[in-house]
Amino acid sequence: MSVPLGYYLMLGGVLFCIGLCGALTRKNAIAVLMSIEIMFNAAILNFVVFWYYLHNGALTGQMFALFAIAVAAAESAVGLALVISVYRHYRSVDVDEMKALKG
Amino acid sequence: MSGAYAQIFRALSSEISLAVVAMGVLTLDLVVGRKRDLGARRQLVGAVTLIGLALAAVPLVWQVGLTNVPLMGETLAVNPLTVIFKFVLIVLTALTVLISVDHDIGTHVGEYFAMLLFGAIGMLLLVGSEELLTIFVALELTSISLFVLTAFHKNSLRSQEAALKYFLFGAISSAFLLFGLSYIYGLTGATHLRDIGTALAGKGTNPLLAVGLLCVLVGLGFKVAMVPFHLWAPDAYEGAPTPVTAFIATGSKVASFFVLVKVLMIGFAGAAGSAYWGAFSSGWAMVLGITAAASMLLGNCAAIVQTNVKRLLAYSSIAHAGYILIGLVAATSTGATAVLFYVIVYALTNLGAFGVVAALSARAGGGDLEHFNGMAKRAPFLSLLMLVFILSLAGVPPLGGFFGKFYLFAAAVERDAQNFGLLWLVVLGILMSAVSLYYYLILLKHFYVMPAKDETRIATPGHVNMALAICAVGVIILGVFPEPIVALLKTLVIGL
Numbered sequence: 002m003s004v005p006l007g008y009y010l011m012l013g014g015v016l017f018c019i020g021l022c023g024a025l026t027r028k029n030a031i032a033v034l035m036s037i038e039i040m041f042n043a044a045i046l047n048f049v050v051f052w053y054y055l056h057n058g059a060l061t062g063q064m065f066a067l068f069a070i071a072v073a074a075a076e077s078a079v080g081l082a083l084v085i086s087v088y089r090h091y092r093s094v095d096v097d098e099m100k101a102l103k104g
Numbered sequence: 105m106s107g108a109y110a111q112i113f114r115a116l117s118s119e120i121s122l123a124v125v126a127m128g129v130l131t132l133d134l135v136v137g138r139k140r141d142l143g144a145r146r147q148l149v150g151a152v153t154l155i156g157l158a159l160a161a162v163p164l165v166w167q168v169g170l171t172n173v174p175l176m177g178e179t180l181a182v183n184p185l186t187v188i189f190k191f192v193l194i195v196l197t198a199l200t201v202l203i204s205v206d207h208d209i210g211t212h213v214g215e216y217f218a219m220l221l222f223g224a225i226g227m228l229l230l231v232g233s234e235e236l237l238t239i240f241v242a243l244e245l246t247s248i249s250l251f252v253l254t255a256f257h258k259n260s261l262r263s264q265e266a267a268l269k270y271f272l273f274g275a276i277s278s279a280f281l282l283f284g285l286s287y288i289y290g291l292t293g294a295t296h297l298r299d300i301g302t303a304l305a306g307k308g309t310n311p312l313l314a315v316g317l318l319c320v321l322v323g324l325g326f327k328v329a330m331v332p333f334h335l336w337a338p339d340a341y342e343g344a345p346t347p348v349t350a351f352i353a354t355g356s357k358v359a360s361f362f363v364l365v366k367v368l369m370i371g372f373a374g375a376a377g378s379a380y381w382g383a384f385s386s387g388w389a390m391v392l393g394i395t396a397a398a399s400m401l402l403g404n405c406a407a408i409v410q411t412n413v414k415r416l417l418a419y420s421s422i423a424h425a426g427y428i429l430i431g432l433v434a435a436t437s438t439g440a441t442a443v444l445f446y447v448i449v450y451a452l453t454n455l456g457a458f459g460v461v462a463a464l465s466a467r468a469g470g471g472d473l474e475h476f477n478g479m480a481k482r483a484p485f486l487s488l489l490m491l492v493f494i495l496s497l498a499g500v501p502p503l504g505g506f507f508g509k510f511y512l513f514a515a516a517v518e519r520d521a522q523n524f525g526l527l528w529l530v531v532l533g534i535l536m537s538a539v540s541l542y543y544y545l546i547l548l549k550h551f552y553v554m555p556a557k558d559e560t561r562i563a564t565p566g567h568v569n570m571a572l573a574i575c576a577v578g579v580i581i582l583g584v585f586p587e588p589i590v591a592l593l594k595t596l597v598i599g600l
Binding site for chain 1: 236237240241244248251252255258261262264265266267268269271272275276278279280282283285286287289290293295338339342343
């Protein structure tokens, strides 16, 4: 219990911002996916920390974290599949090159 | 313990039967479907899906009498309001299935209908759940199914690109949602909306709560396609197979607005703030007031310059998200009632409009405005239905869209009536409705006035005509007799 709650929350916040910056600036679709995973992990970290420090009477926080991990896995599975099917058409995974839809 | 399982089964029987049907549809297509040609396969699997949806609607009848039964520690709610909305969602899914049977969706027929059903399960759960974790999982179930459905034209580059863009925006927004939920959980220690409401009552605004609420609004704002989280909508709507576009624009919107109303009105009733002109105070009503104004402005202005019909309707639906948000900004039970009524009208209207586009664009050679020239002569019945849908979207009485907008604007004016605090939003809404009339009439001009190059008649299958006619009849009924439905919704919303 030596590390205060605030430090963990700061870490969570920083991780989320790093993920968001990556998701918005990266051109490679796979790198964007990785950044989104970082954002998810920041939120999961928050859940676990809040559970441990503040609400450890019930398992809600842990449950939330476990479900979020499963959902994130499902989401990245679908995401990678979509990246592959886009690659089959463009021969590239650069999101800036996808310009068939505009307006 | 067995009593608890019986209760869960009673509350979730629609969802469970839909899941069973989805598995059955997959197996059926694998075992029987592969031997047939694509058209017959779609008809067979579509018919079974329809029967499954009809069966899933039956358990709702048992639930009609139940009032506010909390299940699994208030995780799931069963009350007349959820019954109505689950029924609406099942009808919307069934109509989507009817439109899809006629549409070329590639060789993965069983998977298509199964994904449609999985999406529908997510939407039904979304309507029923009153707990953050359940809401999150249901929202993801809906989103992931819709991502996959968007990519169903495997040979079309546009469909793949649309799906990837939809996915990337969607995944970022669900990360925002989860992050926001983590703060809300941390601050209140609760995940049930009612407990959150009690925990937050009487406390002032806390910076962490503000961040959490804002992140949740980003996550849900993406689902309802409000500005500035709308960027995915035009691309996804244009690139997706048109029946899927119809499903995204209607079913997912209905469920998302329902959950938005529930989260804000039950969980965050105390953090509303206000969007009164000159007296803004921080809270979700203020944020939504600004996004509503931005959605109406951007949606309507961008729709004017579009040449692709699906893209035009996409921008129009962004604008409609703006109108609907006005009802939420009012933050009263009248406002919530108006939102729920408008969402039903909007869903029927847009499903019809996209359905007409789906049926005609495949036979007219494309989905641009000029492909629809002279449709009134080529496909008189569908053109007539399109006239009904477009006039309802434009808000022409006596169609459903007019009364929907009327109730939304009335709810906003009623709130803070002495100072006309929300009048600015109403004035903007009415002005923007006038702007929208311009592009809606241009669309109708292509259907009714412009001459067609090729005047051959377009024949559409009977089940598509029937599905679209049901939408049109619904829009007209909601326009002619809005009063009893609104009164019913209002009593249910107050009892929530």
